Amino acid sequence: MDNKFEAHGSLQLKLDGQILQVEGTGPWNLESLQQTGESASGLIERLADKPWAVIVILHGECIYVPAAMQYLIDVVAQEKQIGRIATAILVDDCDLPMFAESHLSEIYRSAGETFRFFHDVTEAKQWLLEQLSDGQS
Secondary structure, three states: OOOOOOOOOEEEEEEEOOEEEEEEEEEEOHHHHHHHHHHHHHHHHHHOOOOEEEEEEEEEEEEEOHHHHHHHHHHHHHHHOOOEEEEEEEEEEEOOHHHHHHHHHHHHHHOOOOEEEEOOHHHHHHHHHHHHHHHHO
């Protein structure tokens, strides 16, 4: 694949039951999200067709360039069709946490996602487990 630009930003993924944990340092461009999407496809397939959730832990410059922002909106909307039900987001380690909340709220709202911001990973996971429990009933 010939990318027009080099990927900027990093994202690491891991599974914890029906929760996909995404941790990364921004800013992110489209190429970064496309690379992450390629590596995430196997994990998403394992989660698909039953309720699953995402916890996002972000660091640094927590901003997506416009093309990456639209790509993320589209990905989240598509994943909602295969069982994604909620996202918990932690931005306390972002350079500008209030900006990050506003920016990410726009993305997740545009995708039709149920989401909340947290200051504590344990509380975020607890909320996601409640969402998953409600989604299975």
